[in-house]
Amino acid sequence: MEQKKIKLSIVILTIFLINLLIPTTYVKAWEIDDDGYVNYIVDGDTFDVTSVGRIRLADINCPELGDPGADEATQFLTSLIYNKDVFIDIDDIYGTGPYGRIIAVVYVYYDDNYFQNINQALLDAGHAVITDYDNEFNPYTWDILVEYDSGAPMWDPVPNDQNWELSTSYSYDVDATDPSGISEYWINDTENFQINNNGLISNK
Incomplete structure (x- = not known):
């Protein structure tokens, strides 16, 4: 496959x-x-x-x-x-x-x-x-x-590249920490993926 x-x-x-x-x-x-x-x-x-x-x-x-x-x-x-x-x-x-x-x-x-x-x-x-x-x-x-906190958030742990089979559902949980709190996660490829405010990535 x-x-x-x-x-x-x-x-x-x-x-x-x-x-x-x-x-x-x-x-x-x-x-x-x-x-x-x-x-x-x-x-x-x-x-x-x-x-x-x-x-x-x-x-x-x-x-x-x-x-x-x-x-x-x-x-x-x-x-x-x-x-x-x-x-x-x-x-x-x-x-x-x-x-x-x-x-x-x-x-x-x-x-x-x-x-x-x-x-x-x-x-x-x-x-x-x-x-x-x-x-x-x-x-x-x-x-x-x-x-105010001007530093970048820290991944916990740092996300890694992922492999999965084509045409199958996909999800991947990421987490970050910051002294000011994390209000929202964003992802660059919004055509194929989505991410919620808890850091859960899934394919569309």
Whole structure:
């Protein structure tokens, strides 16, 4: 029986969804649910992100437009995120607020090792005050910088070339580990193969 040997080139896409930071008395979890490009600033705590929608920064309040300090808060937010990619942790309880805006904690690249928490940056700069609404977030535990994992995931074990008979069903389980977690597996040959989020490859 003729056998066909195919080398599967598999790529893992790691999204920084969950990163546990463990201080001495509690566990804080932060995640990235979505990301996009900031194309419009409404005011100090509201802005638009391409392909995501209108974002309302969770659990902080900046001065309303026309009130003292509003222009300064808007300018400060603009300097941090306008025309930049941002990473969005969306409230897991409600998702959106009463005006249909996405409630979120938002991060932007700070350097090669850290994200900057934009909600906390506005608080630290004196442009916002805490208003602890009913959602998943606790603004009293935020850090201004959070570390992200920029390293590549590790195969466990490394996938090998596989041989199987033509016209027979095929499956092969692969696994990887990463401190930030594995959100999704991808495979380059989607015409002949598919892979699920648990790393199980099968032929079509």
